[in-house]
Amino acid sequence: MISVEEARAKLYDLATPVGVETVPLAQAAGRILAQDVSATRDQPPFAASSMDGYAVKRAEVELHAMFKLVGESAAGHGFAGRVGPGQAVRIFTGAPVPEGADFVVIQEDVTARGNLITITDDPGDKDNIRPAGGDFRAGDTIGAPRRLRPADIALLAAMNIPAVPVSRRPQVALISTGDELVMPGGEPGPDQIIASNTFGLKALFDAEGAQTRILPIARDRVSSLETALNLARGADLVITIGGASVGDHDLVAQVAEGLGMDRAFYKVRMRPGKPLMAGHLAGASMVGLPGNPVSSMVCGHIFILPMLRRMMGFVPADPQLKEGQLAEPLSANGPREHYMRACIGSGGLTAFPSQDSSLLTVLADADALILRPPNDPPRDAGDTVFYLPL
């Protein structure tokens, strides 16, 4: 058995970068920027008014000063002339500040009569002008890799970048294995249960940026598993669920090896998730996850999401652990790294009393996994621990 860290290093070796594709800006939200992109213009491209008012010379601004209106500058339609001494140009928010002016008096501080304006309230010192290039300049860069948030999309649009180089979405094929499984909506026989892991894992991987296909359930027969693994061809990452342990019907390793899988490791010193297996199969990475529902989801967080991040260009890609205080004591940990389902309250972290790896209700209630190192001694309330927010 290897440690979690060793397993993750081996999985990173299997995680081949997926390459780059260009997508229209409107489809780039949530994708991973794959190459640095640079602004092709300044924003704003000219000194712009930040308020509705009158553009004048700052040196002439004082209470009761009068100006003659000589024109108008609106957003999209600037004033072509120059503001001379004693002159003002009517100006609106976002409009170019005309040449000769370096101050905008807001209209609330002005009384206008015909083509004359008088400053009737103290306009203060603020010039109400946004300098050219005050937001960004041509050549300013957004660095890759970066998950594009809505604000990034707006910035890319303002930079006049209509198509964006992003990492291709890793193609993941998910295969549930077991005679006991029926798809949600199916009609389970008396000894059967519903295949839940594939659906939870698809949601987890797709939210990270993958494109996940759920393949038909493979039965506990060599031919059925071979068929499923053949259907997975073309995927970047093939993931099987269940059939990874030591039981007579746990056939995944045997069948995958028969199809030429080159195994990188089997079994990790962790709980849940011990019977994890990984290797290369027909040009793809393959990971065999344990069947217990919580085990497969925890392995998804601890191993598969980091792999996907690596495939999309993120280094480092490890799970981002946080530090927190225990609200309640914990007994000593055994020899395996333990990822305990827990909830975060105002008093700190509380582990759920049952940590059985079949309990999806507990996982659904949890918003953290407390990480216990191997052989961690008993812990008191108030002790600091590492945890992964869920």
Ligand SMILES: Nc1nc2c(c(=O)[nH]1)N[C@H]1C(S)=C(S)[C@@H](COP(=O)(O)OP(=O)(O)OC[C@H]3O[C@@H](n4cnc5c(N)ncnc54)[C@H](O)[C@@H]3O)O[C@H]1N2
């Ligand atoms: N003698 C031993 N028995 C077991 C060991 C061991 O070391 N020695 N390890 C245990 C651990 S830890 C785990 S985890 C499980 C993992 O076993 P498998 O990966 O072979 O998984 P299965 O036996 O196929 O299934 C386990 C459990 O999960 C249910 N399952 C499977 N797939 C799904 C799915 N897609 N959706 C919902 N539920 C699923 C399955 O029905 C079983 O109840 O082995 C222990 N045993």
Ligand code: MOO
């Ligand atoms: O490792 Mo198993 O995943 O403990 O339930």
